[in-house]
Amino acid sequence: MTPNTVAVLGLGAMGLPMASRLAGAFEVTGFDPMPASRSRAEATGLTCATTAADAVNGAGLVLLAVRDAAQVEGVLFGDDGIAPALTRGAVVVMTSTVGMDAVASWTERLGELGVALVDAPMSGGPKRAGEGDLLIVVGAEPAALDTARPVLERLASTLTVVGDKPGDGQAMKTVNQLLCGVHIAAAAEALALADALGLDQQKALSALETGAASSFMLSNRGPRMVQGYDGGAEVLSRLDIFVKDLGIVGKAARSAELAAPVAAAAEQLFLLGQTQGLGTADDSAVIKVVAPQRRTTVDDTASTVDNVEGTTGGTQAAR
Structure with missing residues (x-):
């Protein structure tokens, strides 16, 4: 040897x-x-x-x-x-x-x-x-x-x-995966909401990346979420990996007698994706659990955006 x-x-x-x-x-x-x-x-x-x-x-x-x-x-x-x-x-x-x-x-x-x-x-x-x-x-x-x-x-x-x-490495990675899974799920909800409000998802993503709402997972998975509606993103990390990882997170939290409701909610999104046949897709496909299809609101975009700016104070909404 x-x-x-x-x-x-x-x-x-x-x-x-x-x-x-x-x-x-x-x-x-x-x-x-x-x-x-x-x-x-x-x-x-x-x-x-x-x-x-x-x-x-x-x-x-x-x-x-x-x-x-x-x-x-x-x-x-x-x-x-x-x-x-x-x-x-x-x-x-x-x-x-x-x-x-x-x-x-x-x-x-x-x-x-x-x-x-x-x-x-x-x-x-x-x-x-x-x-x-x-x-x-x-x-x-x-x-x-x-x-x-x-x-x-x-x-x-x-x-x-x-x-x-x-075992110490696994403990730290469990904490890491809690944040990663939650951040991917949150990014999916945010970009789905942007579309539902009549915003261009790519422009919304670019705006979000420059402010306090930015995260590694938003910047990394966000473009793949947008691509997923345009024919599918390359599979770089399978969705069912986060079913496994967030299951580990939940079990660890219960063993430590610690509530982790946000992680549990994210786990449910990934589980739903798996049951809908997205398990082998890229994990960015979790956006399709929230919004199976991109909405076509082009005609209403201007009025929707005006509405949002009128009630939130314009540029403050992107922070």
Whole structure:
């Protein structure tokens, strides 16, 4: 085992650009259970194994880029899990948002094999993953973090250590996802309302971005919400991911005996989107839950805008 060998398990929307980014600095072997995903990865020049066990053989660091806690459990300890193939002294880096529930158990079971777990959920999307521009929050024992740090720093523009044990990263990411989900839902309602009031959505978005109502999610998802009405936005983050993530938020809040009514309301919007067949669409499609179609109020635009300005004081409405 050498510190420069990295196995990336999961070559989907986030895993592949992360693997490609790491391949510029480390010896990387990838694996995905879907042959098509392996083929796409190999087409980029990435070396892929045909089994997860083969991918981790001799790897000093194993990066998991999977969807949820059930997949983490399966990859590590399932019938074809990698646990027996891991090299003593290796580090497993968990990059997904999976919640805190099972992290202590995974840490203990891996520890019995002489393997450390680094809890390092990431945010930023596929493009930023490929550019090394991710936000990564980490919970890990210092020695394990020291081993993982060169890999994490290759992927991150912002690396924040929030605690010294696995689970702390998931806790911080849960807080992060509460805000992200709420901000996307709020952006959807705001742009739907702008349309319902006869405003041009793109002009409304531009105005909102310059004032106190601006947010990262408004600027990032807002254009895709507008595009969604014009044939559909590119899928960069699936809507059903926020069904999962806000479910984690709700469970964590209940466990902490904390009310989170705004997060619960946002979760309902994403759940409705999933039941309406939007689960695999970009999460910006949540605007279609609020307003399935853009309204055609062109003829009434002038009078509507005059009305709004007359009752709110003109430019004050955009602040």
